[in-house]
Amino acid sequence: MTHWSEWSLIYESFQPNQEKLREALCTLGNGYFATRGAGHEARADDIHYPGTYLAGGYNRLQTEIAGRMVENEDLVNLPNWLPLTWRINEGDWFSLHTVDILSYRQELDLKRGVLLRSVRFRDEQGRQSALATRRLVHMRDLHMAAVEMTLVAENWSGDITIRSGLDGRVINAGVERYKDLNHQHLECVDSTVLDRDTLFLQVQTTQSKIRIAEAARTRLFQNGEPVGIEWEDKTEAAYIALEGTVSLKKGERVTVEKILALYTSRDHAISENGLAARTAISRAARFSDLLMTHSKAWANLWQRFGMEFEEEADEENRKASLILHLHIFHLLQVCSPHTMDLDVGAPARGLHGEAYRGHIFWDEMFIFPFLNFRMPEITRSLLMYRYRRLPEAQCAAQAAGYHGAMFPWQSGSTGREETQILHLNPQSGRWIPDNSHRQRHVNAAIAYDIWQYYQVAGDMKFLCFYGAEMFLNIARFWASIATYNDKLARYEILGVMGPDEYHDAYPDHLRSDRHGPALYNNAYTNVMAVWVLWRGLEILELLPEDWRRHFCEKLSLTEEEIRLWESISQNMRIVFHDGGIISQFEDYDRLQEFEWETYRARYGDIQRLDRILEAEGDTPNRYKVSKQADVLMLF
Amino acid sequence: MTHWSEWSLIYESFQPNQEKLREALCTLGNGYFATRGAGHEARADDIHYPGTYLAGGYNRLQTEIAGRMVENEDLVNLPNWLPLTWRINEGDWFSLHTVDILSYRQELDLKRGVLLRSVRFRDEQGRQSALATRRLVHMRDLHMAAVEMTLVAENWSGDITIRSGLDGRVINAGVERYKDLNHQHLECVDSTVLDRDTLFLQVQTTQSKIRIAEAARTRLFQNGEPVGIEWEDKTEAAYIALEGTVSLKKGERVTVEKILALYTSRDHAISENGLAARTAISRAARFSDLLMTHSKAWANLWQRFGMEFEEEADEENRKASLILHLHIFHLLQVCSPHTMDLDVGAPARGLHGEAYRGHIFWDEMFIFPFLNFRMPEITRSLLMYRYRRLPEAQCAAQAAGYHGAMFPWQSGSTGREETQILHLNPQSGRWIPDNSHRQRHVNAAIAYDIWQYYQVAGDMKFLCFYGAEMFLNIARFWASIATYNDKLARYEILGVMGPDEYHDAYPDHLRSDRHGPALYNNAYTNVMAVWVLWRGLEILELLPEDWRRHFCEKLSLTEEEIRLWESISQNMRIVFHDGGIISQFEDYDRLQEFEWETYRARYGDIQRLDRILEAEGDTPNRYKVSKQADVLMLF
Structure with missing residues (x-):
């Protein structure tokens, strides 16, 4: 934390060695599922670990270690729904590691349950761009999540190619000391592109046979109006992706919305979880509407669960306030009103990562x-x-x-x-x-x-x-x-x-x-x-x-x-x-x-x-x- | 009904044209699943219709009729767990239609939730046998059902071959006017024999992808002691069966117990439903213990739900009592305390058949x-x-x-x-x-x-x-x-x-x-x-x-x-x-x-x-x- 308020955890620079901790602290969830606060361009590596977990979403795998068969039950890392990145004029895909960062700000807005990131950067060609994202895992409709990304071409004109994906190639690799154990918990059941702009990926856990379906719709907007775009299917095996290109003139901006519907075979009130995800995404509202209903749901939660100091808000109290809010926030993201209709316990590490295997x-x-x-x-x-x-x-x-x-x-x-x-x-x-x-x-x-x-x-x-x-x-x-x-x-x-x-x-x-x-x-x-x-x-x-x-x-x-x-x-x-x-x-x-x-x-x-x-x-x-x-x- | 008491529906002769109605009236269930009162030797035909239904166990199928695609959602007929029949010295398998029935009695014991049937009969060779079965669908442990069958060789000695099966070839054929619609709701996932005497069958609904696992253990007893028997695997496609032979002397009897564990992929507190069924059957008690705990559960229900006439029990009141008990009994078999933890409504026709498609x-x-x-x-x-x-x-x-x-x-x-x-x-x-x-x-x-x-x-x-x-x-x-x-x-x-x-x-x-x-x-x-x-x-x-x-x-x-x-x-x-x-x-x-x-x-x-x-x-x-x-x- 490099800066803070009573209701916000704020980081004002990118610190690779702090990133995994920040991802855990910036996890967004609604008691049904949660996603770590990794960037939309990030892949699992030494610095980043995107992870999405379903409450009660376990799978068992056996591993032979030193002549003995060991069985472990893990909270499964689900297909990563975050992938949303871009490149300029067929150049390299955006990476924080290859650009010159001019400013960086990441904020976890505890009051509204939104993760915000804004970065201004200059690439090797001297092009300056600004990037801002807002992300939520919906607190009212437990199956929905959404991200809105805005890109500004500050000093250049050119083509920008957007890539939106659902990554089913993920394994459980979040904990270093489990790395010698089998970690391939998912197998792909179905992947397809629906209605041109919607990705659909269905996987199944290898042993417990829980099916998980993710449907994600990606749309572009300029000046509030939809932008027609030719999406190209760039699917590779269990990584399903669309790419589309739009031209920007100097000073122009484009906004990308990616809306997710996630359903599993354990859900109530469904016929089949893939159908449920497809139906939900076809009915899904735009980001701004989702943000409004989501923020209202959080406002209701804070009304009931909020705790404030009675005394004057001095520096000490304000910091204590933030810590209190942060703890309550994460607790409510694991044990929320949605928990009432689920068969789940309270995992030692929440739904924030793979430590303690979600037990x-x-x-x-x-x-x-x-x-x-x-x-x-x-x-x-x-x-x-x-x-x-x-x-x-x-x-x-x-x-x-x-x-x-x-x-x-x-x-x-x-x-x-x-x-x-x-x-x-x-x-x-x-x-x-x-x-x-x-x-x-x-x-x-x-x-x-x-x-x-x-x-x-x-x-x-x-x-x-x-x-x-x-x-x-x-x-x-x-x-x-x-x-x-x-x-x-x-x-x-x-x-x-x-x-x-x-x-x-x-x-x-x-x-x-x-x-x-x-x-x-x-x-x-x-x-x-x-x-x-x-x-x-x-x-x-x-x-x-x-x-x-x-x-x-x-x-x-x-x-x-x-x-x-x-x-x-x-x-x-x-x-x-x-x-x-x-x-x-x-x-x-x-x-x-x-x-x-x-x-x-x-x-x-x-x-x-x-x-x-x-x-x-x-x-x-x-x-x-x-x-x-x-x-x-x-x- | 040919005879009755306040707590029993009793039929004292076999009436083929009444059989389907009796099967519906003699359905046993526990709010989670129910099985119609068909005989253990019966197959779906003009006279019999064995059927097992899961609360909320729906599947959708499309049928082209007169150039138009029609989609229907049905309550799916699950694999028939009842099959338990026998034959003497390689003769024909027992059938009510080929023997001379000497006496026949079927009783639905409403107080204990048990279906009893006893038949004495003579076959073409003049061999007289007595057959008695007791069946329950367990009211305490929602996943269990059981049957006990006793055979007496009244006037003959010889080999008796027992066949116990799980029939996954079933379709939805319970309603005549739906017969032109597609009705193949199940596909086989796994079938195998476990621990020599246990059948295991796992199926999946074709569209809603609900997995259903049935594990059934069949054991023989004489004079209260287990009888060692060589079971032979007689599986044919989705019909999995075991056959074993035992010798009886004139006047001797043998008792067969078949215990069922049924789990689905929608269940709580399971890892995988096949594993759950296998674990449950490996821990399952004998029929007499199951009967005891089951009867106690019904006793508790009657204590809370029973209704009695205050007046003198004259003929009229006693008949009204039976009707009252029968209605309450069937209602509690559809909406039981187990319903509290399920996502189900009250179907118009209960879990007793396929009319109204379980809607x-x-x-x-x-x-x-x-x-x-x-x-x-x-x-x-x-x-x-x-x-x-x-x-x-x-x-x-x-x-x-x-x-x-x-x-x-x-x-x-x-x-x-x-x-x-x-x-x-x-x-x-x-x-x-x-x-x-x-x-x-x-x-x-x-x-x-x-x-x-x-x-x-x-x-x-x-x-x-x-x-x-x-x-x-x-x-x-x-x-x-x-x-x-x-x-x-x-x-x-x-x-x-x-x-x-x-x-x-x-x-x-x-x-x-x-x-x-x-x-x-x-x-x-x-x-x-x-x-x-x-x-x-x-x-x-x-x-x-x-x-x-x-x-x-x-x-x-x-x-x-x-x-x-x-x-x-x-x-x-x-x-x-x-x-x-x-x-x-x-x-x-x-x-x-x-x-x-x-x-x-x-x-x-x-x-x-x-x-x-x-x-x-x-x-x-x-x-x-x-x-x-x-x-x-x-x-």
Whole structure:
């Protein structure tokens, strides 16, 4: 950010090394799909990464690595609808890297949800041009997106050739460390040019067989009037494109509008998604109308979700305001009113890129307090994503020898555990157990989310139809994972991992007297388990009598089991040390103090201590260090 | 029905000419899919019509008829999962038509949602056997269905060969008068045998590209123990089947269980629907467990939806009870708690066959009073089916020169008008305009449904997010279709059809002084339009201030338009005749009296008077006759 206002993120120069971060921060989305803030002339390379993602648009691929078959489910990078570029007199296609940039301004307008870019530049022939684009991913009509591009021939006359494309050759290449995995998630189903000026591309994910259709209409205007243009079909394989040429005189300008309709085979109210996209584009309005309805939709959202400082707008407050707006903006682009009618969760990294593969962790817990009070219908929908995966969570619990439902740490399409169980250490070539799926506390988070939603929305119908069933299954899981320690006359939870990912197992000197992986009696987990059991009992009391009976029968919930829940909730072991400090987990106090100053002096930035220590052949497991709040989450 | 109890529809003999009606009445379903009550050995022919239908499972096909291309959207008959038959010692496969039936009993157990059939029979070789089947379409797990078949060798010993299949060769052939239309809606994607005893068939609808996967596991048991059996793959093209042989001694019995998992590409919480079906079948319980959970689900439904007579159970009441239970049973098999998570409406003929092509008319209006008070979450979901098609209804209004939203008389996948605009008179070979799409009163019905739901459920959130927008758009439509008659100083609605389908246009002697098709000033339509406008104004008052503002802005609803609504609602023309009788439509009194006695004497059953008159070259349009309640609907 080189400049800013309370409602705008503004960059006033082009910085190649900052571009990927900016693309993420300038992502536009509407809860249904999102597109990164890459330029319309950009291709995936070291500097740029255009990416378009569909909420819940997953695909699974297998890769053989070091003799082992690994399967990953990814949020698929959809065909790039952005391509819109031009050249003068058969010269090179526009590139920021080959021209002399005279001025540059990129602005993310948070209030209206529009990404703007204006560039003035001089090419090698000394021709000066000005370029301005406005882009939106429509917040009212979830299937639409649009861009308007204006070109000015400042000091030259000549032909300008416009190229508009839909690029289906894309792969998932947004995350460097996934690069050795298979990444070809799409196959082309159909590509054609409709009505002369409209591109149509339909692809299908290779395994999950989700069909995605994009139809894009490109039209030119001068002085507000349509310009007749002969479009030439320049399709190459899965990259479908049109080129057309128009003459400009010195000082003249031409405006190009590219309107997109995107439909998938998972959509409601369609016959076939290709037909839906074609119909939508044939009915689509012009950019200015789309901008108007889109801005109104954002105005409505801000009216409901906006947060402003009451105090005088000094420099500090204005900056804080921008940051607040930016966070809300991106949250609403992932979890929007459209989410209510989708089967999706809240991915850890939003729909902004490919990190964490678009998986759903426990992040609802952090956004619920904000959303619950403003539009609880959205949080209800995120909980329905969990409810639909309750049977899978029940199977997972059963397979692990527990009762009830065990939701996964990483959840995708089906709700199976998407966390890798092993990961390959590239240095040693060995497969190392990955304990992070043992973050069972996600099951406390989901229960907590249900309860928070119920408390705020007072939605007893949700509790009866969906919430209570999930909650009671989760309570049952906690009761079954807890074991009774005769010696201490306390219940314990062994073999889990807390929120702090620097600690996934005991160091060698503490491991010998234990069996099983991961840690014992993580305080956060144990306390939350008690909370779930208490609340589970409370929910049983809260339910209308017929529903209570229904669940007791459906779950074969006996008085005996209810007494067990009471007993566990009153006798859970919480480990303390140094006379009153809650231990993050059992024997945390026997870990070594970390030499903070030494490492800070040696490395400077020690934010990713885990990587530093691993590179030294060491592990954070040995030290009193924390990556995430763990015990502190309790307060 | 040859016998009955309050909770059972019982047939005690096999009646070939009654079979198709019985199959419809013995349909089992769960709101997600349904299967007609055909025998497991039956194939589609003159007597039997096995059919399985998915809620919202439509496909479009074009047919050239008399030089014109006609497109129809049908509810697709899915692969038949029922096939389960047998033969003795390489003899003929079992058929009711070739054996001597000693006893026959078919029972639809409404309380538990189970279809039972038991047959004792003797074949040409004098071998007596007993056959008993129990079938269910699971009411808790919407993807599952199951059959249990028991065979007893009463007076013989020998080999019995079991054949279990999934038949993907099916077409839509359930309605005689559609037989000249294309009816091949499915293409095979994959068929294979899994784990020796499991059939897997995946098909795709030809145009809408919905994928349907069926996985069926067949296992044999004797004395409660599994019987090892060598299954042989007998697949022929899209008919995938297994055959296995087991020896029976005189008096012995064998039980066959066939469990089905059915998933489609439109399902939630799946990666790919074939994988989902395979996973589900690998986890599937045995028949007895499925029966238990299924019966419990029905018990819960009856607890909520059951209706009993308070009086003494005399013969009359018991019969009325059965009829009541039967209607509720079938309604719940079409609109079940599973409907809440589906994008479907209530088809005129349920999921019980192919008549009306599974289209959605105005039938919600008749079932809402029942469902609203018992599980308004279902009616809310049916209204969401409409809401998702609001944009299509807006386009339809615009295309017809009106404002707001004009929902279609027949609605399918997208919400476009699915009613044929022309129909071919096979006698004359001429294409005749079909005015039935002019039953605009469906737009009053939808508004009425919204209001009823809101009144019963008090669901202001629904009204704000969805209901009001639909309602106001419908009100706007009525205001725009009404025209002002200067001479009478009244508003009129011209060119529509009322609910009575015997009247779709004026007879010749009344037509000359009119332009446009259909009828003028249908009283039901005009009064309901006034009702919609009144309630539209009331809803504007009811809405929270921010929502009111939101809609006025989104719809550009001005004070002027609101005043127009008021004016129309106070000055609508209702035509009366004979000094106080409401005319069904303008000039109804100028129609001829019908010669009831003559026709009754000539034809006996005159229920389909339209067909009788058309065969005579006449039309009901000339007479004072009614097929449906029209004016009476107002009271």
